[in-house]
Amino acid sequence: MSRDFEEVARREEMRKVDWRRIKRRKGDEVLETVEEVFDRKTVMALYQMINRGIIGGMRGVVKAGKESRIYWAKGTNEEDLAVKIFLTSSMEFKKSMLQYIHGDPRFKVGHDYRRIVYTWAQKEFRNLTEARxxxxxxxxxxxxxxxxxxxxxxxxxxxxxxxxxxxxxxxxTAEVYNEIAGALDSLYRKAGLVHADLSEYNVMVHGNKIFLIDFGQAVSKEHPMAEEFLRRDIGNIIRFFERAGIDAPKEEVVLRWLKRP
Ligand SMILES: Nc1ncnc2c1ncn2[C@@H]1O[C@H](COP(=O)(O)OP(=O)(O)OP(=O)(O)O)[C@@H](O)[C@H]1O
Ligand SMILES: [Mg+2]
Structure with missing residues (x-):
């Protein structure tokens, strides 16, 4: 009941920020939700995706963070899409990003800020692909x-x-914990990745299925800080469940289980 109410409230909130018509071009009906925060290059990149048939139309803002915005969009077959756009203007973000890029043998990065953000987006995509x-x-x-x-x-x-x-x-519930533990197991042992920002804020729950999200900072096992990040991820999840009164194993136990031969 209360969740329904929350959803309605959220929808209403979304409507308020929705449909801001900016940068609308002659004959163009698809990009109705691009806000001032995006520079010309980002708008052009969105056009490019529309031209390539990846995106059919932008619908509304789902969440606006400091470093990125998530939009609800439609694909060309009317399927729902999430479009994550990283802002290219946050200097603080740059500093924090670099520690998750340097040390991961899969990525090289220069000093041009825009390029670093591009690498970040590529990294999120590749991490999602490898995890999937x-x-x-x-x-x-x-x-x-x-x-x-x-x-x-x-x-x-x-x-x-x-x-x-x-x-x-x-x-x-304990079932939800187990789902997350299972996801961590596949992520670490099969994909060879550490999420590195795992917490109750980066797990979505859709019916009885969980989804890990927000993979920009995820690193490969070879990263020199991988073990430290892994411990932190495990710690965050365990703490969340303990606080909710669910018995979860100790951090060391989970770590040993993930690192089993
Ligand atoms: N695939 C998706 N489908 C639907 N909603 C999503 C999806 N991915 C992210 N979201 C929503 O957008 C929010 C922000 O996404 P994400 O965690 O990837 O970005 P972030 O970098 O953490 O943003 P922030 O700057 O807010 O920290 C999520 O908390 C979730 O509510
Ligand atoms: Mg997040």
Whole structure:
């Protein structure tokens, strides 16, 4: 009941920020939701995706963060898409990004800020792809171009499914913990990746299925800080469940289990 109410409230909130018609070009009906925060290059990148038939139309803002914005969009077959656009103007973000890029043998990066953000978007896309191929429940990655990542939308009619953080107490169960532990197992052992920002804020719960999201900072096992990041991820998840009164194993036990031969 209360969740329904929350969803309605969220929809209303979305409507308020929706349909700001900016930068509308002659004959162009698709890009109705591009806000001032995006520079010309980003708008052009969106046009490019529309021209390539990746995106049919932008619908509304799902969430606006400091470093990125998530939009609800439609594909050319009317399927729901999540479009994550990284802002190319946050200097703070640059500093924090670099520690997750340097040390990961899969990526090289220069000093041009815009390029670093592009690498970040590519990295999120590649991490999602590798995770998905290893059977980790993540939104299906669809496309990445410049500072934009397109993926499967987790939710209904533009309303995102709740985060683990937003679940009512009675829905935080040992089963949900086990699902997340299983996802971590595939992520670490099959994909060879560490999420590195895992917490109740980066797990979505869609019905009885969980999805790990937000993979920009995920690193390969070879990263020198991988073990430290892994410990932190495990710690965050365990703490969340403990606080909700669910018995979860100790951090060391989970770590040993993930590193079993
Ligand atoms: N595939 C998706 N489908 C639906 N909603 C999504 C999807 N991915 C992300 N979201 C929503 O957008 C929010 C932000 O996404 P994400 O965690 O990837 O970005 P972020 O970098 O953490 O943003 P922030 O700057 O807010 O920290 C999520 O909490 C979730 O509610
Ligand atoms: Mg996040």
């Amino acid at each position: 191929n290893a059977g980790v429940p993540v939104p299906r990655p669809i496309y990445a171009y410049e500072n934009i990542v397109v993926m499967e939308f987790i939710g209904l009619d533009g309303v995102p499914s709740p985060l683990l953080k937003e679940l009512p107490r009675e829905e935080i």
